[in-house]
Amino acid sequence: MGRPPCCDKVDIKKGPWTPEEDIVLVTYIQEHGPGNWRSVPTNTGLLRCSKSCRLRWTNYLRPGIKRGNFTPHEEGMIVHLQSLLGNKWAAIASYLPQRTDNDIKNYWNTHLKKKIRKLQTASSDDHDPHMLALSDHSAQYQRRKLSDMATSPLASTDLTFHNNSSNANTYASSTENISRLLQGWMRSSTKTTVEPSTVDASSSGGSHGNIVRDSLATIPLRGYRPKGEKPEGEDIISDEVFDSILSFDNLNTKISNWDQKNSSSDKGSDDEDDHDDAKDNRKARPADDHKSSPPPLSFLENWLLDEASAGQVGEMMELPFIC
DNA sequence: AAAATCGTCAACCGCTCTTAT
DNA sequence: TATAAGAGCGGTTGACGATTT
Structure with a gap:
């Protein structure tokens, strides 16, 4: 159609x-x-x-949308998730419930892609740690699991407007x-x-x-902001609140619930991972949230959502651009 | 000062998938 | 089962301000 x-x-x-x-x-x-x-x-x-x-x-x-600058933590998550999931912006956005897929996509295209390119040229001898992780055989498995998981948003259930x-x-x-x-x-x-x-x-x-x-409640300003006026510090949701949304307590609670629900229905699912990504994304729709629940966190995802590691990525990404 | 170029991002486009009938 | 409508996704465009020449 x-x-x-x-x-x-x-x-x-x-x-x-x-x-x-x-x-x-x-x-x-x-x-x-x-x-x-x-x-x-x-x-x-x-x-x-x-x-x-x-x-x-x-x-x-829509209420709950965070606008303004992306935090290093958010940047780190986007970089991680993009390397894992590819340009599955809706899936990535499901991990950043305050950001829209459009926002993330724009931010990636206008900021992060360049940053990473610069970073890679600056350290051409080194390999991207994300790529290294992904090149590991076991990481391939984790990548597939995370891709599946992205179809069942975790954090979005806290804020997504159903x-x-x-x-x-x-x-x-x-x-x-x-x-x-x-x-x-x-x-x-x-x-x-x-x-x-x-x-x-x-x-x-x-x-x-x-x-x-x-x-x-946040105030998305750009649409009305007269051109040339700098965006204000309109983010009402603090980083602390944001982080708490993604806290392991929240996640683990959901994971526990998921374990209980899916302990008998997840058998053999790994062999069915060859469905295409488009279908994965469809499953990530908010409207479908009530139908699917998140699989357990992998160690990779723990690492992914870990503020410390994300912060390191953020810091790492900042370095070449401070000057 | 003016023109050219670059950067940003809201909005649009075309497609696919889901749901209802 | 077939079909149309509704909804959502990723990619792209275009307007406009900022910066450079």
């Missing part, structure tokens, strides 16, 4: 989203929940195709994002006619107690 029919319409608008459009979209999702994207343009009057609405939500407006319309608190936080986002935007631009007060969460039914507001 090809392009959605709605995208063939002549009156479909393209290009950057305006704050007004975002408000309409967020308000609608707040009321109806994400999903059923085809009905969104119809019901909201947005001149966008359903796909565009979905992407705008998942990549930009299709649960009862999660009004999260929707409210999204509206609040828009409000705060617009306030920041208004400060630096006098051209818009949008009044921040008109989109404040409190005026759009945001009276729910907001559990996630303080810890998760």
Whole structure:
């Protein structure tokens, strides 16, 4: 199947989203929940195709998205995972629940790829430790296991926005994002006619107690940031919180649960690992999260998720570029 | 000062897979 | 079982600011 029919319409608008459009979209999702994207343009009057609405939500407006600079820890994880999984951005993003696959993909293409290239040329005599690890025969096995594991996101279950319309608190936080986002935007631009007060969460039914507001709500700024203005330190989620999400306590709890559930159903699965990567990725969809649960951590993944080792990679990567 | 080039990233495109009927 | 719709993925594009010439 090809392009959605709605995208063939002549009156479909393209290009950057305006704050007004975002408000309409967020308000609608707040009321109806994400999903059923085809009905969104119809019901909201947005001149966008359903796909565009979905992407705008998942990549930009969805609560819990961390924006701004990637930490060395995140960089290290991305490098590790990319070397293990290849360009399976959705799978990689499942390990970095606050980052979208699009963000990771962009960051890889614009930053990390160059860094690694420089690093490799700088130390052409040495071999990349990741490659060394992967060249090891046993690592091949681990690589396959990790690839499988990537299809069953671990950390994303903590933060991923599932299709649960009862999660009004999260929707409210999204509206609040828009409000705060617009306030920041208004400060630096006098051209818009949008009044921040008109989109404040409190005026759009945001009276729910907001559990996630303080810890998760972030303000994705770039879309509205006047060109040339430096991104602010908009990351509300601290590294500590982020790290705790990926902590071994969390992981091990999930692994224990997985062990219990899958102890009888995992036999012979190693021999079935030859399915193609595309299928792996499909399984990594958030919508499928409830159907699959994570396999146990391999030693390689422990190493991968270990802050110390990731930090070392981060430091290592920084070295050639400090000057 | 102006033009050319580079860097960044939101958004789009085309495809595949899943789900509902 | 067949088909269409919905949803998601990876790759690519284009706009725009920053930097260099």
